[in-house]
Amino acid sequence: MDVWHFFTTSHEEVLAIANIFIALGTMVLAIGIPYAIKDAGREQRDTFYATLDQTYFEIQKLVIKNPHLSETDCTAKTPDQIIQYDAFAFIVWNFIESIHDYSKEEKALAETWGCILEYEAGRHGAWFNRPENRPKFKKSFIDYIERNDLCKHADKK
Numbered sequence: 001m002d003v004w005h006f007f008t009t010s011h012e013e014v015l016a017i018a019n020i021f022i023a024l025g026t027m028v029l030a031i032g033i034p035y036a037i038k039d040a041g042r043e044q045r046d047t048f049y050a051t052l053d054q055t056y057f058e059i060q061k062l063v064i065k066n067p068h069l070s071e072t073d074c075t076a077k078t079p080d081q082i083i084q085y086d087a088f089a090f091i092v093w094n095f096i097e098s099i100h101d102y103s104k105e106e107k108a109l110a111e112t113w114g115c116i117l118e119y120e121a122g123r124h125g126a127w128f129n130r131p132e133n134r135p136k137f138k139k140s141f142i143d144y145i146e147r148n149d150l151c152k153h154a155d156k157k
Helices: 003-008 011-065 079-105 107-123 125-129 131-136 139-147
Strands: none
Touching (some): 011 107, 079 107, 079 131, 125 131
16 A cells, blocks of 8 residues: 555545544444443442441441340340440441442342341331431431331330
């Protein structure tokens, strides 16, 4: 191919070649962007799962180290154990709120973690129902808990 041919090519030919490259680039983007979004969503879901798994594992380790935390009735607890349970229940409810928040972004999480949300909400519902604890949570989360009656098994002491 003669180098001078490129310089003597008509503008129409250059525009046609440029349009072909633009069309090819557009096709690559049209295929690549949805794939990248789907892949990013999968990565986000995996991150959510890993975060929830690790957090729940840490919560369970707290119970293993301090078995009294599994007892939600504080009448037989020492003052120090009551303080520990109060902090523990707050941790659990923050975890429950995280499940709720993550599930809004990723519906599969609601299916996987919904049973844990319901179980822990029922176990620690009395703590959540205390008026002094309500301001610690978003109104939308409180409304969700009440609307779904997730503290129905809670002792109303």
